[in-house]
Amino acid sequence: xxxxxxxxxxxxxFLSHVGRLSAFAGTALSHIVxxxxxxxxxxxxxxxxxxxxxPVVGLTAVFTGMVLALQSYSxxxxxxxxxxxxxxxxxxxxxxxxPVLAGLMVxxxxxxSMAAEIGTMRVTEQIDALTTLSTNPxxxxxxxxxxxxxxxxxxLVLVADIIGVFGxxxxxxxxxxxxxxxxxxxxxxxxxxxxxxxxxxxAAVFGFIxxxxxxxxxxxxxxxxxxxxxxxxxxVVSAAIMILIFNYVITALYFGK
Amino acid sequence: xxxxxxxxxxxxHKSFGKKVVLDGAxxxxxxxxxxxxxxxxxxxxxxxxxxILGILRPEKGSITVDGxxxxxxxxxxxxxxxxxxxxxxxxxxxxxxxxxxxxxxxGLIQGRGMDRDQAHAIAIEKLAQVGLAESAGELFPAELSxxxxxxxxxxxxxxxxxxxxxxDEPTTGLDPIMADxxxxxxxxxxxxxxxxxxxxxxxxASARKIADRIAMLYxxxxxxxxxxxxxxxSGNEYVDQFIHGRAEGPIKMExxx
Ligand SMILES: Nc1ncnc2c1ncn2[C@@H]1O[C@H](COP(=O)(O)OP(=O)(O)OP(=O)(O)O)[C@@H](O)[C@H]1O
Ligand SMILES: [Mg+2]
Numbered sequence: 001x002x003x004x005x006x007x008x009x010x011x012x013x014f015l016s017h018v019g020r021l022s023a024f025a026g027t028a029l030s031h032i033v034x035x036x037x038x039x040x041x042x043x044x045x046x047x048x049x050x051x052x053x054x055p056v057v058g059l060t061a062v063f064t065g066m067v068l069a070l071q072s073y074s075x076x077x078x079x080x081x082x083x084x085x086x087x088x089x090x091x092x093x094x095x096x097x098x099p100v101l102a103g104l105m106v107x108x109x110x111x112x113s114m115a116a117e118i119g120t121m122r123v124t125e126q127i128d129a130l131t132t133l134s135t136n137p138x139x140x141x142x143x144x145x146x147x148x149x150x151x152x153x154x155x156l157v158l159v160a161d162i163i164g165v166f167g168x169x170x171x172x173x174x175x176x177x178x179x180x181x182x183x184x185x186x187x188x189x190x191x192x193x194x195x196x197x198x199x200x201x202x203a204a205v206f207g208f209i210x211x212x213x214x215x216x217x218x219x220x221x222x223x224x225x226x227x228x229x230x231x232x233x234x235x236v237v238s239a240a241i242m243i244l245i246f247n248y249v250i251t252a253l254y255f256g257k
Numbered sequence: 258x259x260x261x262x263x264x265x266x267x268x269x270h271k272s273f274g275k276k277v278v279l280d281g282a283x284x285x286x287x288x289x290x291x292x293x294x295x296x297x298x299x300x301x302x303x304x305x306x307x308x309i310l311g312i313l314r315p316e317k318g319s320i321t322v323d324g325x326x327x328x329x330x331x332x333x334x335x336x337x338x339x340x341x342x343x344x345x346x347x348x349x350x351x352x353x354x355x356x357x358x359x360x361x362x363x364g365l366i367q368g369r370g371m372d373r374d375q376a377h378a379i380a381i382e383k384l385a386q387v388g389l390a391e392s393a394g395e396l397f398p399a400e401l402s403x404x405x406x407x408x409x410x411x412x413x414x415x416x417x418x419x420x421x422x423x424x425d426e427p428t429t430g431l432d433p434i435m436a437d438x439x440x441x442x443x444x445x446x447x448x449x450x451x452x453x454x455x456x457x458x459x460x461x462a463s464a465r466k467i468a469d470r471i472a473m474l475y476x477x478x479x480x481x482x483x484x485x486x487x488x489x490x491s492g493n494e495y496v497d498q499f500i501h502g503r504a505e506g507p508i509k510m511e512x513x514x
Contacts, residue, residue, distance in 0.1 A: 117354075125350040128312045132344040133413075134336050134368035 024216050028146055031138040038144050045148035049110050049207070050155055056109060057102045061160035064097050065089060065167025073176050085176070086186035089168035094195045098160040100247055103206035106153060107239040111214040114145055115235035118218025119228035127219070142219070145211045153207025154200045161196065198254040205250060206243050213239040263288045263421060263453045264309060269318035270477075271301070271308055278304050279315065280477025291447045291454045293464045293485070295499060296474035297508065302457045303347055305474065306423045309455075310344060311335050322421070340368060343419035347426050347457075349410040351398035357409050358384070358394030364417040383412040388438055404431045411439065415446060422446060424456040428463050440466045461500050464488075473499065475508065 072088040118141055121127050130137045165187060172178040213235045221231035264286040271279040278301040286292050294302050307313040309320055311327055320327045322338065330338065343364070351360050359366075361383050362376035371379075381391050387408035398406055407430055414422055424443060428436035440463050446452045447467075458464050464471055468485040473496050481493045488500060498506030 121352075124353075125346050125348055126352055128307070128310075129344070129346060129350040129352070131312065131335070132310055132339055132342055133364040134339040135363070136332065136336055140367070 020220070021212075021216055024219070025212055028138055028142045028212070028215070031136065031143045032147055036139065038140060041140065042144040042147050045145045046152050048113075049106065049148050049211075050152035053102075053106050053109055053152075053156055054159065056105050057156050057160050058163050060101050060105050061093070061098060061164040062167035064101060065093060065164035065169075066171045068092055068097070068164075069168040069171040069176065073172075082176075083186070085172055085178070086168070086183050087190045089172075090165050090187045090191050091195055093164035093168070094161050094191070094199045095251075096199075096247075098157050098164055099199045099202040099206060100243065102157050102160045102203065103153065103210065103243045103247075104240055106156065106207070107210045107213075107236055107243065110149070111210045111235045111239045112232045114211065114214025115218040115221070115232045116228055118142075118215055119221035119231040122219060122221050123224050123227060137219070142215045145215055146208060149207035149209075149211030150204055151207070153210070154203040157199060157203035158196075161199065194254065198250065201254075202247060202250050205246050209242045209246065210239045213242070261288055262286065263290075263323060264455070265319075265321045266305075266309070267319050269305075269308060269315045269320060271304055271313060271315040277477055279308070281318070282474070282477065282479055284472055284479050284482065286453060286455055288453055289447065289451050291443070291456070291467055291469045293456045293458055293468035293471050294474055294479075295458065295461075295464060295471060297499070298459075300474050301477060302474055303425055306344070306425055306455065306457065310339075310342065310423070340417075341420045343414035343417060343422040345407075345411050345414040345422075345424045345427055347429075349398075349403075349406045351406055351410055351413070353398050355397075356394065357389075357396050357398060357401070360398065360409060361394070361412045361416050363413065368417065379416060380412070383416050384409070386415075386442055387412045388435060404435065407431065408435075408439070411442070415442075418450060419452065421453045421455075424454065424458075426457055426459065428458065428460050436460065436463060437466075443467045 068089050069085055072085050073082055076082050076084055076088070118127075121141070127137050127141070130140060169180075169183055169187070172183045173180050217231040217235040217238070218228075221227045262285045264284075266282055266284045269279050269282040270277075282305060284292070294305065296302050304313060308315050309322070309327065311330060315328060318328070322341070325334075325338065327335075327338065351357075352363065355363070358377060358380040361380035362371075362373070365371040365376040365379060366373060381394055384391070384394055389405065389408055389412070393401070393405070393409075398409065401409065407427070411424070411427055414424070427443060428439050431439060443454060443456065444467055447454050447469075454467075456464075456467060458467075465485055465488070470482060471485050471488050472479045472482040473493075474480075475495055481491055481496045483491060488496065491497065494507050498508050
């Protein structure tokens with residue numbers, strides 16, 4: 001009986017979390033579209049997410065592209081399909097690896113810092129102070145970050161696409177001895193708009209998830225430094241898990257059949 | 258009381274889990290009046306103020322401000338109502354990402370849409386009133402001492418010249434001379450600007466100076482409410498024990514080994 005009760009409790013706790021998160025997301029979305037807007041804060045969040053994440057995302061992309069070229073070359077040589085390397089690199093990067101890896105890296109960088117910042121504001125009563133100064137915390141804190149995540153992660157992924165392909169090109173040409181112009185021709189040959197577009201769709205969803213989890217866990221953190229620490233961890237873990245789940249869902253929607 | 262009631266609490270109950278904090282609190286504050294709440298540490302004075310502000314939601318009872326019920330008020334109506342309020346938080350709750358003057362000007366710029374130059378001038382003026390130089394306005398809150406932060410928070414609370422101002426321990430952590438300057442400032446807010454104020458203090462000298470009426474909170478109720486001049490012959494043994502700071506009496510400190 002105790003066991004069943006425990007499972008029931010966990011399930012109920014899970015449902016109440018889902019409910020609270022949905023309500024949070026709904027409220028935040030409604031504040032994105034209704035004035036007053038905070039363009040300054042949105043811009044600042046966009047710079048924080050887009051610009052300052054460039055090095056880490058770029059580094060991830062270039063090494064992923066390089067590894068991908070090496071791996072597929074050695075794997076495909078078993079059935080004499082080395083010529084497919086360029087195509088494999090560009091398809092894997094644009095469809096999968098750039099959005100997922102960039103999403104995970106940004107979740108670690110941005111989700112954590114959002115949760116820590118908003119969480120600290122919560123436990124030091126700064127969020128309460130906002131409301132007493134007639135400023136809605138959803139509008140002032142959450143909406144700019146959600147919007148910035150939604151817009152900037154696709155930009156990052158577009159850059160990661162280019163850098164990742166470039167990484168593959170470097171290895172392909174300088175290490176594996178492909179002819180530069182035929183490697184590039186191969187890269188373009190089978191690439192279709194949907195490959196890039198599906199990747200950017202993922203990026204937008206991931207960006208939204210990252211900001212949402214950062215803000216949500218920060219907003220509901222309690223109890224001081226320890227609570228803020230827990231909020232930071234939870235925001236990164238839950239964003240990462242949701243990114244992996246939504247990655248599958250979006251892939252299935254685009255390429256399911 | 259001839260003036261109409263500005264804030265009316267009736268039968269307000271608030272608990273956290275099993276812990277009952279407010280247990281049927283009744284209080285009425287007239288327009289232009291200064292009421293001081295006294296009571297032991299942890300009796301729920303801050304909770305009382307936060308309930309009026311809608312930061313905490315009581316389970317039972319009614320709180321009206323200008324005749325409008327605030328418990329369960331919608332967020333838009335609340336944002337509007339907050340324009341009437343100024344609040345000094347016990348822990349200051351300054352925005353640590355903003356400079357001192359931006360903190361003070363926050364309610365003017367964000368809440369009321371004033372332009373920055375004008376708001377800056379008012380912020381500097383308010384800082385001067387709490388004994389802080391213009392140069393302090395360019396610092397960040399983390400660069401100030403605790404007492405200075407408190408004064409900045411006070412300047413922020415009064416910057417918009419609100420109709421109703423709450424001061425949660427305004428003089429705690431200040432030297433006696435500065436405390437008296439702040440007392441004078443609070444008196445000025447009520448006497449000259451006609452604000453309705455509700456303050457919390459442990460400092461009886463300060464309470465005598467700023468209060469028209471004093472209310473004592475004990476075990477979740479306001480057990481004594483009377484004119485400040487009557488505090489020394491209240492005929493209430495709890496009040497007597499409190500204002501003389503005696504360890505012996507009907508109020509037993511719950512000390513645990
Ligand atoms: N957010 C909260 N969650 C749980 N309990 C709380 C919360 N806020 C306050 N309490 C409890 O409510 C009681 C009253 O707290 P409150 O801050 O109102 O005390 P206070 O009268 O202002 O004391 P002090 O003079 O020390 O500031 C305390 O016992 C505290 O434990
Ligand atoms: Mg308190």
